[in-house]
Amino acid sequence: MAHAVIPGGAHTYAKGDDQFPEEAPGFIVRGEGCHVWDVDGNEFIEYGMGLRAVSLGHGYAPVVAAAAAEMRNGLNFTRPAALELTAAEKLRRTLGQDDRMVKFAKNGSDVTSAAVKLARAATGRDLVAICGDHPFFSTDDWFIGTTGMPGGIPQAVRDLTVKYRYNDLASVEALIAAYPGRIACLVQEVETTEPPAPGFLAGLRALCDAHGIVLIFDEIITGFRWHVRGASHVHGVRADLTSYGKALGNGFAIAALVGEPELMELGGLRTDRERVFLLSTTYGADTHTLAAAMAVLDVYEQEPVIEHLHRQGRRLAEGVRQAAQAHGIAEFFGVAGRDSNLIYMTKDAEGERSQAFRTLFLQEMIRRGVIAPSFVMSYSHTDADIDRTVEAVDGALAVYAKALSDGVEGYLVGRPVKPVFRPYV
Amino acid sequence: MAHAVIPGGAHTYAKGDDQFPEEAPGFIVRGEGCHVWDVDGNEFIEYGMGLRAVSLGHGYAPVVAAAAAEMRNGLNFTRPAALELTAAEKLRRTLGQDDRMVKFAKNGSDVTSAAVKLARAATGRDLVAICGDHPFFSTDDWFIGTTGMPGGIPQAVRDLTVKYRYNDLASVEALIAAYPGRIACLVQEVETTEPPAPGFLAGLRALCDAHGIVLIFDEIITGFRWHVRGASHVHGVRADLTSYGKALGNGFAIAALVGEPELMELGGLRTDRERVFLLSTTYGADTHTLAAAMAVLDVYEQEPVIEHLHRQGRRLAEGVRQAAQAHGIAEFFGVAGRDSNLIYMTKDAEGERSQAFRTLFLQEMIRRGVIAPSFVMSYSHTDADIDRTVEAVDGALAVYAKALSDGVEGYLVGRPVKPVFRPYV
Structure with a gap:
C-alpha cells in the first residue's frame, strides 16, 4: 500500500530520508x-x-489562550470580522508604519507573491528581479522556477525572473541596464547571514526610485527577530511593500503584506486603475490566528x-x-x-x-x-x-x-x- | 490617514463597497x-x-475543542508531526481512497495549483485546460490570468491556460486537437449548479487516458457537501489528482491534495524522475488544524x-x-x-x-x-x-x-x- 502522506515543510517522510540523518527522531x-x-x-x-x-x-500559553478563546466565536464569516481591522491597526502601529495598509494571508509565500503581482500591475512590467543569494521567497512558480528544482514550471514563467547579487549594487545596475524599463520589482531579504554593506540598501532604494521599480523586502524571517520593527528598521531603509510572517504568529498560520496605500489599493476599491485580485482567500483573515498574532505582539511589547x-x-x-x-x-x-x-x-x-x-x-x-x-x-x-x-x-x-x-x-x-x-x- | 486594512475573502472594506449592499452589516x-x-x-x-x-x-464545539486541545502541544515542528500521518490515513479512509497519497496545505488554491504543477511535471507539457464555466480554481496566476481581472499577471502566463465548456465533450476534443500533445491537465469541478450530462465525466476520463492528460477535480466546494466521499463518488468518476478543503476544516484553514502515488511521489522522495517542489510550506501540516479536520470527519461519520x-x-x-x-x-x-x-x-x-x-x-x-x-x-x-x-x-x-x-x-x-x-x- 502507498504511504499515506507526503509530509509538510520538512520534506521528509519520517526518518533520514532527506534533510535529517538516519538517527533523527521520527514523528x-x-x-x-x-x-x-x-x-x-x-x-x-x-x-x-x-x-x-x-x-x-x-x-506558548498566552498565545494559545488568546487563539482558543477567539475560536469559540467562529473563525471566518462571509462579511469581514471586526478583529481584522483591529489586528491590522495593531500590526502597523507595532511596526511603526501607521501610514501603511495591511493585507493578511496564511503563508509568507502568499504575501510575497502578492507583492510581486502588485508590482507588475503598478509598473505594467513583467520581469521580477530577485536577490540570487537568498534562499527562499515563495513556493510559487516565479521563485521556484529559479531554483535547482524547477520541475513542473513552464520555461515561459522561468524566463520572467532574473537575479542580482547581494551587496553588489553594480549587479543591480547591470540588470536594470540589460532590461531597460522591463523590471517591475526587486525582491530580497534585508539581511541573511551577511550584513548589508554600507550604502547597499540605500543604493537599492535610490535605484528603484530612479527607475520606477517597486522595492519589496521579504521580512518573513527577519521580522520580529532582528527587531520588533524588523530588519528594515535596524538598517533604516523602507521598501514599498514588505512581507511579514513566521514569528508574527508563533506557529499560527499568519502572514501580512504591509505596503504603500497607493500600491495596496490596486487590490482594493479606491483606485481608478486596473484592479488586482489581491489575496482574496478563504482563510486569510481567520479570527483565531489574528487573535494569536495580537497576543504575540503584546508579548513583544511587554517583555x-x-x-x-x-x-x-x-x-x-x-x-x-x-x-x-x-x-x-x-x-x-x-x-x-x-x-x-x-x-x-x-x-x-x-x-x-x-x-x-x-x-x-x-x-x-x-x-x-x-x-x-x-x-x-x-x-x-x-x-x-x-x-x-x-x-x-x-x-x-x-x-x-x-x-x-x-x-x-x-x-x-x-x-x-x-x-x-x-x-x- | 490610510485605512489600515484591505479585508479578506469578501473583497469588502466594511459597508456596501462591493458585493454587499449599503444596508449590509459592518464588521x-x-x-x-x-x-x-x-x-x-x-x-x-x-x-x-x-x-x-x-x-x-x-x-462548532467538538471541532473547537479538538483544535484547542491540540494547540497546547505546539503547532508545528521542524520534524513531521505524528498527527500528519494519522490525519492523512483518516482522510483517505473517509474518502474511500486508501490507495491514494495526501499532502496538506492551508488554502484550496494551494493544493489545486500544486496539482497543476505535478501535472506539468508528469507530462512535460505547459498548457492547462480549465473548464471556463466554473467560477474559481485558485488565487494563483495560472487561473486569475483567465478571469476578468488579470491585472499584474504577465501575458506569457495568461497564454498557458486555455478553456473548454462544461458538459461539452466536443469542446474538450477540439481543444486537444488544437493543441496536440501540449495539454498537461484538465481542471474542473465535478459539478456546480448544472449536473454533469450523462457520459460527460466518463468521457473526460477517457479523453485524458487516451491523450496522456492528467485529470484534476477541484472538490473544494463539493467535497463533504455533495457526499462525504465527494461529488466524484456521487457521479462515479475518479480524477488523478483531487483537491479538497473548505468543509473539511469547518472554517479551520486546511486543504488537501489527494492523488495517485505515481504523481504525488514526484513531490516526494521515491521517484527517479525530476522532482517537484510540492507544497513545502511552513504551516501546511500545523497540528491543530489537522486535529480540527479529524474532529470534523468524526462528526460526518457519526451524524x-x-x-x-x-x-x-x-x-x-x-x-x-x-x-x-x-x-x-x-x-x-x-x-x-x-x-x-x-x-x-x-x-x-x-x-x-x-x-x-x-x-x-x-x-x-x-x-x-x-x-x-x-x-x-x-x-x-x-x-x-x-x-x-x-x-x-x-x-x-x-x-x-x-x-x-x-x-x-x-x-x-x-x-x-x-x-x-x-x-x-
Whole structure:
C-alpha cells in the first residue's frame, strides 16, 4: 500500500530520508517551549522552531489562550470580522508604519507573491528581479522556477525572473541596464547571514526610485527577530511593500503584506486603475490566528523578547566557538548570522563545505538530545537549555575532530543529508 | 490617514463597497451555528458560511475543542508531526481512497495549483485546460490570468491556460486537437449548479487516458457537501489528482491534495524522475488544524450531516419557490444548484440577469435579519432558521415584485453590487 502522506515543510517522510540523518527522531507528538518529544517518548531541545515560525516557544500559553478563546466565536464569516481591522491597526502601529495598509494571508509565500503581482500591475512590467543569494521567497512558480528544482514550471514563467547579487549594487545596475524599463520589482531579504554593506540598501532604494521599480523586502524571517520593527528598521531603509510572517504568529498560520496605500489599493476599491485580485482567500483573515498574532505582539511589547533572542544566541555562539577551538577545528565548524537566527557551517578536511560532515554533526547532536538543523533561538530557550546544548556541541565536535582525521564515512550511521533544491532524489 | 486594512475573502472594506449592499452589516464580531452578530449587536441568520468553509456551524464545539486541545502541544515542528500521518490515513479512509497519497496545505488554491504543477511535471507539457464555466480554481496566476481581472499577471502566463465548456465533450476534443500533445491537465469541478450530462465525466476520463492528460477535480466546494466521499463518488468518476478543503476544516484553514502515488511521489522522495517542489510550506501540516479536520470527519461519520444539509436545502428551496409563485415572480427569482449548496438567480422585468435586483434582494433580506449571498446550508441550520428565512424571503419578494413593476431604483438604498471579477472598480 502507498504511504499515506507526503509530509509538510520538512520534506521528509519520517526518518533520514532527506534533510535529517538516519538517527533523527521520527514523528513528533508534542512540543513545549523549546523542547519536543518524539513517538518513543524521547525528549529533545530543538533549534528549528517550526521552520523559524515559533519565536516564543511551542504551546506558548498566552498565545494559545488568546487563539482558543477567539475560536469559540467562529473563525471566518462571509462579511469581514471586526478583529481584522483591529489586528491590522495593531500590526502597523507595532511596526511603526501607521501610514501603511495591511493585507493578511496564511503563508509568507502568499504575501510575497502578492507583492510581486502588485508590482507588475503598478509598473505594467513583467520581469521580477530577485536577490540570487537568498534562499527562499515563495513556493510559487516565479521563485521556484529559479531554483535547482524547477520541475513542473513552464520555461515561459522561468524566463520572467532574473537575479542580482547581494551587496553588489553594480549587479543591480547591470540588470536594470540589460532590461531597460522591463523590471517591475526587486525582491530580497534585508539581511541573511551577511550584513548589508554600507550604502547597499540605500543604493537599492535610490535605484528603484530612479527607475520606477517597486522595492519589496521579504521580512518573513527577519521580522520580529532582528527587531520588533524588523530588519528594515535596524538598517533604516523602507521598501514599498514588505512581507511579514513566521514569528508574527508563533506557529499560527499568519502572514501580512504591509505596503504603500497607493500600491495596496490596486487590490482594493479606491483606485481608478486596473484592479488586482489581491489575496482574496478563504482563510486569510481567520479570527483565531489574528487573535494569536495580537497576543504575540503584546508579548513583544511587554517583555524583552528581542533582547532574549540575541542574548541567548550570543551565549550559544560563544560556547560553540570555544568548543570548536578546544577541539582544534575552528576552521572547519563555525556559526554565522545574526545572534537571534544563527546557522552553522560544516567543512571537510580539505576545507570544502560538506553535507557529510553536516550530517555527522546533526547525528551526533541528536544522539545528545538536540535537534539543530540551525541555531534558531526562541524566547523559551533558557540558560540551562543553552548550557546543555553547548555540552552536546562539545561532544559532537569531539567526534567531528576524529572524523576529520579518520574520514567521515566510518562515523556516519546513514547516508548524508541532501540540499533541498536538487532536481533528482 | 490610510485605512489600515484591505479585508479578506469578501473583497469588502466594511459597508456596501462591493458585493454587499449599503444596508449590509459592518464588521462581524461573533458567530454561533448559522448566526452571526455585527458590531452593533444585530443578529443575522447567514448563508455564506465563511465562503462555504463552515459546514457544521460557526464555533462548532467538538471541532473547537479538538483544535484547542491540540494547540497546547505546539503547532508545528521542524520534524513531521505524528498527527500528519494519522490525519492523512483518516482522510483517505473517509474518502474511500486508501490507495491514494495526501499532502496538506492551508488554502484550496494551494493544493489545486500544486496539482497543476505535478501535472506539468508528469507530462512535460505547459498548457492547462480549465473548464471556463466554473467560477474559481485558485488565487494563483495560472487561473486569475483567465478571469476578468488579470491585472499584474504577465501575458506569457495568461497564454498557458486555455478553456473548454462544461458538459461539452466536443469542446474538450477540439481543444486537444488544437493543441496536440501540449495539454498537461484538465481542471474542473465535478459539478456546480448544472449536473454533469450523462457520459460527460466518463468521457473526460477517457479523453485524458487516451491523450496522456492528467485529470484534476477541484472538490473544494463539493467535497463533504455533495457526499462525504465527494461529488466524484456521487457521479462515479475518479480524477488523478483531487483537491479538497473548505468543509473539511469547518472554517479551520486546511486543504488537501489527494492523488495517485505515481504523481504525488514526484513531490516526494521515491521517484527517479525530476522532482517537484510540492507544497513545502511552513504551516501546511500545523497540528491543530489537522486535529480540527479529524474532529470534523468524526462528526460526518457519526451524524447525518450530509442528509441534514440536503434536507434543509430542500425545505428552503421549496419555501422560496412557493413564495416566488405566491408573488407571481417565479420566472424572475429562483434557486438553483444542489440542495446542500443552493444559489439564487435574479432577473429584471426584461428577464435579464440583474445585479440591481440581486442587490435589492440582498438588501431586503438583510433588513429582515438574513445575510444570504447564496443559500449555503450548514449542519446548524435548524427548521426554525429555515422557517424564519422563508418568511424573510416572502417579505423580500413582495418588494421585489413591486420593483419589477415600478423600477428597481426607487427601492435601492445604495448602488448595486458588482461582480467579483471586473477590471475596474
